[in-house]
Amino acid sequence: MRPGDRAVALFVVVGGFLLGFLDFCWIKWLPFPVAELGNSTATWAVAAFFFGYWVRSGRVRAALGAAVLLVVAVPSYYLAAALLQGDDLAVLWAPTSLVWMVFGVLAGVVFGTAGTWARGAGWRQVVGVALPAAVFFEEAARFAGKATDPGYSSGAWWNVAIDLALGLLIVGLMAGSHRRRALTAATAVPLAGAILVSFAVAGGALSPTG
Template sequence: MTTVDREVQRRHRVLTVVAGGVLLGVVDLLLQLGLPYPWANLANSSAVWAVGAFAIGWWLRADWRRSAFAGIVLLVVAVEAYYVAAVVLLDDSAQNLWSPTTLMWLFFGVLAGALFGVAGGLSRYGQPWVRAIAVAMPGAVLLAEAAMLFHRSAQPGHDSHYRTDSLQTAVIEVVLGAALILVVGRTNRVRLQALAAATALAVLGFAAYTIAGFGS
């Protein structure tokens, strides 16, 4: 492959990551508006967005630096695309593009994009134990969010519809989390190791959700 070919390939990958971010943000808003619950909850799931960063790292097949950068770009673009779509479709204020809430989501996008982008890349390569942990990551974040939804639904002050929707979303996320591990893992050994790792990582993820203020 010539230097020119590599440069063209690099640009195509950058454009794909940016386009993926735009698609993630816009489709997320459209699905929230169009889907019934509990699926609308899933469309707006921060864990699903993290899985998106994992997927871009998995697709890129690059070193950890480029995988991290791709994950960050995907989620940062997705956040802004979401709010731009809300301005266009819902007549929301353009100030939402730089509001404190948006800045908070951009911050989380950088963290999650880097972490899950790297995990996506490492799920293909690396030492076996590293690969198993990387494969566990998308399942773990879904399990962690499911645990957070179970915890939140048990708190007083929520009506029965909210509890039902949250519990149904949590069940869907548990199933998706296990399914992702089975699909991404290339061997039964890696899958079993990843399932075990995902359980431990989900506990850490639940703690992170709680510290970030999502548990109430």
Template sequence: MTSPSSTPLATPAPVLRQPAAGRDRAMLTMGLCAVTGIGFGVLTNLLQGWLPWPWSQLANSGGVWSVLAFATGAFLAPRVGDVRRIAVAGALAEIGLVVGYYGYAELGRGGMGSLVFPLVWLVMACVSGPLFGTAGAWARRSPLLWRRVGSLGAVGGLFGSEGLHSWLILGYADQAGACAVAACALPLALARTWRERGLGLAVMVVASPVAYAAVYGVLDRISG
């Protein structure tokens, strides 16, 4: 019979810590996402003057801005296993984009005007960045069909919503047509199979009016 003093104590589980090199790589990745976003924001500002009509208006587009988060997620998906980190990277890319766009407007174009819309787009970046960063990762790597199809349809639906706005509210048929081309092209170009392409287009058709009601409903309330 063993005495209480001789009973072996349970060995505590080791605390797992991320190696310093891993933390450094993660911080570098996040920094690069933010810097890329800043550069993309400056570029979209410049493209409004460089591209011919109606493509120039796509540069001034929430859909194009969200594509950056989508591309960030798709790029990081094979390299970063943690979807939460991909969501943060998408947010940083979008926040950097807003900062770059309005920073260049302030410093290179004589002023960005009121701070209301930069702040609104920053808030939207914190929502759309994680959403479309995750969507990009799902479209690239998810084994689940509904995630891949939903992601492709959602990003196409952003351009569909802008096409609806250009057609119904602004009366710009050319710009609406350019948005419609982009809305259809994304699911067709990025899907893996014809089945995914067809389903992605179907999701895009449904997502377009939903995104239109959500995004432009918010913007109309703010501007009104």
């Protein structure tokens, strides 16, 4: 059953707050390499995807709701940093925070829509499931690049393995038949490349926390 508008609005606000606040706690208190899942653009994008998947129908509602979800999560993250780590509250409205809110709008629209597509059929269902897998594959590629840098921790290979496993898990659980899984995985690879190029154009691989 499709959730009502009030349930969606409540989830957007509460879910966005919890996403940002708990994400900071995850990074601060969990050990490496698991902590890197919090400091991850893929994790936030996939949260928007599953919001759209939960909404079930209404691509505009899913896109707008997912965008608001991620926008709310940004100041919530910085609020957690101020309360739990003593950071300056001014960071909530600093340019970095505003930039991440803009990225949140873009990611929310794309991945919220993908979540509704994942419940459909045909090429939209393939692309819808491939997108969340692609962000994990793209992040795995970035970690692989860091792992080859002598000045970076060799533990980055753990992050490569985790991201690849999560991407494949999404495909395996959501794509359906073996043929559809293979098609979805094949679609996710060029999408991951496009996302990687987008990060390069935007100025490098940034974490959702700035």
